[in-house]
Amino acid sequence: MSEHLDDHAARLHAALDGVVTSTPRLARWGRHLAAVLSDGGRLLTCGNGGSAAEAQHLTGELVGRFEGERRPLSAIALHAETSSATAIANDYGLDEMFARQVRAHARTGDVLLCLSTSGRSPNVLTAAKAAHELGVTTWSMTGREPNPLASLVDESIPVDAPSVSTVQEIHLVLVHALCAEIDAALGSAP
Numbered sequence: 001m002s003e004h005l006d007d008h009a010a011r012l013h014a015a016l017d018g019v020v021t022s023t024p025r026l027a028r029w030g031r032h033l034a035a036v037l038s039d040g041g042r043l044l045t046c047g048n049g050g051s052a053a054e055a056q057h058l059t060g061e062l063v064g065r066f067e068g069e070r071r072p073l074s075a076i077a078l079h080a081e082t083s084s085a086t087a088i089a090n091d092y093g094l095d096e097m098f099a100r101q102v103r104a105h106a107r108t109g110d111v112l113l114c115l116s117t118s119g120r121s122p123n124v125l126t127a128a129k130a131a132h133e134l135g136v137t138t139w140s141m142t143g144r145e146p147n148p149l150a151s152l153v154d155e156s157i158p159v160d161a162p163s164v165s166t167v168q169e170i171h172l173v174l175v176h177a178l179c180a181e182i183d184a185a186l187g188s189a190p
Contacts, residue, residue, distance in 0.1 A: 008166075011161060011162065011163065011166045012166060012169060012170070014161070015159055015160065015161040015166050015167070015169075015170045016170060016173065018159065018160045018161075019157060019159060019170060019173075019174065022157045022174075023177075025155060025157060026157065026174060026177055026178055026181060027181050029139060029155075029178060029181065030178055030180070030181020030182045030184065030185055031181065031185045032111070032137070033111060033178070033181075033182050033185075034181075034182045034185030034186050035185075036109060036110065036111055036137075037062070037073040037074060037075075037182070038186065039109075040074075041074070041107070041109050041110045041111070042074035042075065042076060042105070042106075042107075042110050042111075043058075043059070043062065043073070043074065043075040043076070043110070043111050043112075043113060044075075044076050044078055044101070044102060044105060044106055044110065044111070044112045044113070044131075044136075045058055045059055045075065045076070045077050045078065045112070045113045045114075045115065046077070046078045046079060046098040046112070046113075046114055046115070046123075046124055046127050047079070047114065047115035047116055047121075047124065048079070048116070048121050048123070048124070050117070050164070050165075050168045051115035051116055051117060051121075051168065051171070052077070052079040052080075052115075054115050054141075054168060054171045054172055054175055055077045055078075055079070055113070055115050056077040056079070056080050057172065057175055058075065058077075058113070058175045058178070058179070059075035059076060059077040059080075060077075061175070061176075061179045062074075062075040062179065062182070063075055065188075066176075066179040066180065066182075066183050066188075067179075067180070067183065067188075067190040068183055068188040068190040069188065070183060070186055070188035073182070076101075076105060078097075078098045078101045078102070078105075078127070079097075079098070081101065084101060085097050085098075085101070088100045088101070094122070094123055095122045095123050095126045096123070096126060097123045098123050098124065098126065098127035098130075099123070099126040099127045099129070099130035100130075101127075102127050102130040102131050102134070102136070103130055103134070106130075106131060106134050106136045107134070107136075108134060108135035108136065109135070109136075109137075110136050110137070111136065111137045111138075111139065112127065112128065112131040112136050112137070112138050112139070113139050113140070113141070114127060114128055114138065114139070114140040114141075114149060114153065115140070115141050115142075115171055116140065116141075116142050116143075116147075116149050117142070117143040117164045117167045117168060117171075118142070118143055118147065119140070119142035119143060119144075119145070119147025119148055119149035119150050119158075120147060120148055120149070121149075124149060125148055125149055125152060128140070128149065128152050128153050129152065132152075137154055138152070138153040138154050138155075139153055139154060139155050139156065139157075140152075140153045140155075140156040140157070141156070141157050141158075141159070141171050141174055141175075142156055142157075142158050142159070142167075143158065143159055143160075143161065143164070143167040144158060144159070144160050144161070145158040145160075157174060159171065159174075
């Protein structure tokens with residue numbers, strides 16, 4: 001193995017070891033989301049750049065399927081509605097890009113999951129604030145704490161890693177684990 005790959009693997013192992021303590025929280029999130037989605041609620045997700053990709057990956061697994069067959073679940077990646085997102089950013093500013101969509105789509109009892117490696121993205125913070133105003137449960141996956149997003153949401157899973165790429169890779173692990181928890185709570189078989 002190359003020195004770079006060895007170093008990267010070591011960072012991933014350390015970051016994974018750090019999120020193992022979040023396993024009960026992730027299991028609780030999965031059960032909660034399974035109940036919300038079964039009752040006709042929805043999951044909204046948001047993030048920028050690589051975090052947007054992770055957010056959209058999660059919604060794709062829920063609307064499609066993860067490892068087993070089940071009915072499609074209502075999940076919307078707010079950045080993926082490009083016409084709305086760009087119009088909102090143009091007319092109201094970038095900080096409102098997700099929040100206005102939260103106000104349009106979210107209902108009391110729904111869940112907003114914010115992904116942010118820094119935990120400082122103004123448009124993600126504004127979305128979390130809008131969700132709180134509507135009685136929406138807010139969660140985040142972030143990089144190192146402390147950060148404003150982790151402090152703002154109802155619950156957060158931070159990833160203590162020195163690089164953005166490592167945080168994003170661990171977020172993908174968490175996204176897949178969350179999908180598995182949801183499917184298990186719904187009784188879906190792989």
